Amino acid sequence: MMTSLLVCGFVGMFSETALNIAISHLMEVFHISASAAQWLTTGYLLTLGILMPMTGLLLQWFTSRQLFIISLVSSITGTLIAAMAFGFEMLLAARVLQAIGMSLLLPLLFNMILVAYPPEKRGAAMGSVGLVIMFAPAIAPSLSGLLIEYLSWRYIFWFSLPLLGIGLLIGLRYLENATKRTKPPIDLLSIVLSTIGFGSVVFGFSKAGEAEAGWTSMAVTVFLLIGIVFLALFVLRQLTIPQPLLNLNVFRYPMFTVGQSIILIGMLIIVSSMIILPIYLQNSLKFSAFTTGLLLLPGSALNGILSPSMGRLFDKHGPKRLVIPGFLVIATTLGFYCWITASSSAGWIVALHIGLMVGISMVMMPAQTNALNQLPPALHPHGTAVMSTLQQVTGAIGTAIAVSLLARGTGTRLQDSMLSNSLDRMADAIAFGSRNAFFFSLIVSIIGLIIGIFIRRVVVKRDGISHSSI
Incomplete structure (x- = not known):
């Protein structure tokens, strides 16, 4: 069951991020402007933002198997249409279908973990989800870059299609209906x-x-x-x-609120770094898109690889021993990022990225698992829906803030720069703008560290009642 959900989740996360590196190429293929091409990302995020809040209701109206089949049929249909798209509008419609499938799959995945695993093993299970969620975006830039360079952008989707088919077949064989339909009024x-x-x-x-x-x-x-x-x-x-529709009583549980706050802070840091680092590496240090993907691969891959281990450590020691050191690592690496220049070495940037991703792995899944553990089973669908929805909104917010700080810093530096060479001046300005964005992330990480002080381990008794301990 978990294999099926994780395979499909991997493909969904890969498809979401792999197309980003192909945007410039698709502008040439379909003869569209940058603002039009941006809709391939905006439309995807918009669909997620609209459907995610409804998943709490859908998890109570449909069985697990029904939601899984609907999700996979939508994802497979969207992926097939995208692979054969002969126009921009067709590709955009396919992206919406993919987003519909992903918006149902992720909450279902988290909800199935809460139902299928006892509390003392949920950390390791959530860690497996972290492996998928982080490893897919880690390899997406490099793999999609290779596919575009040597084959075609369409192979991004042809690569995903058989994996989705395998996931569907495994799910049809092993996925059980683990939840009861209560069919609340709409x-x-x-x-x-x-x-x-x-x-x-x-x-x-x-x-x-x-x-x-x-x-x-x-x-x-x-x-x-x-x-x-x-x-x-x-x-x-x-x-x-x-x-x-979305039961906000989940915020009456203090560890859910604390955990949700930590998750959103981690999401802000992840999103801003995913936006700023590629721009800095390509426009300030002058690396190609493919090389940039390779440079960011070790840190992102290590984040995913460490997630199951962090989950097991959470099961054994609780969240505080991971969250607080994790934020200290994050703040330290972001502090060093605030000093990068147009002449910083690639090895130093990679080392900092590895440190940042290790810190993130220590924070995200432990906080998420601990937060969901405090909710009673009746609120599990709403808890996963709230988490998924707010993460999508936070992703949009983090992207906007990071890009605006980068743009403002770059513009200010260009006006004040005394460098005569225009290329050197632009590289220096982008490095300066990147430091602005990383300084914002540093402040956010310090806030996360302060919130992390208040996290307590949730102990779930056999009767389903939870309480917090230090």
Whole structure:
């Protein structure tokens, strides 16, 4: 069962990130602008942001097997259409289908772990998820770069298709219905408020992260204001109806709230580094896209490889002994990143990236497992839905902030620079802008360290009641 879910999760994460390196190539193939090509990413994120809040309800309306089959059929259909796409609109529609499948698969994966594994083994199981979630993005740039250079961008999807088929066959054979359908009433107003609220926020921050848009864009301002208003109405609605679409009572459990805060901080750091480092390596240190992918591979791969071990350490020692040292490692490496220049060595950047990813592996899965452990079984679907939704929103926010800090720092440095060579001046300016973004991440990591002091291990008794211990 877990093999099937992890294989499909791997392919989903690979497909999500592998296409990013092909954006410039697709602009030439389909003769589209950068803003149009960006919709291949924005549309994907927008679909996730809209559907993720509804997964708590879907997990109670459909069986595990039904959701798994719907997810895989959508993913396989989208991947097949993408591989054969003869136009940009066709490829964009395929990306939406892929996102629908991924939005159902990830919450189902986390929920199945909570149901199938006893609390004392959930850390190791969550670590396996971390291996998949981090290893797929780690190899995606390098592998997609090779496929584009020697074959075609279409092979990004042809590579994924047989793996999805294998995952589907294994799931049909071994995946069992581990949850009961309660079929709570569907509140249409909540669905409308959620769709407009989360969709507008994700779209607004995604536009803010585009170079030609930015925070001063009227569209960004309007969509963010609409999103905030509708999300406020959505929260009020969830707190006043007996059976909400997204049960916000999960935040009444202190370790869930602490763990969720740590996860979002970790997500901000991951997203900002994934955006800034490739730009810095390619435009300041002058490496190719393929070489950049290879340079970032060791750290990201090690993060995934260490995740199962971190999960087992969590099962044995609890979260605090991992989270606090993890944030110390993260803050230290980000502090060194604040001193990078256009002449920094590639080996030093790789070493720092490895340290950053090791710290992330010590923080993310332990905090996530501990948070979900405190929720009673009835709130498990809502807990996974809240986590998945907020991570998507945080990803959009982190991208927008990192890009804006990079752009502002680069522009300021270009105005003040005394270098005569334009190429050297640009390389120096991008390094300066990158330091601005890493300084923001450093501040965020210190906040995470402070929050980590309050984390306590959740002990789940046999009757399902949980309590916290130091």
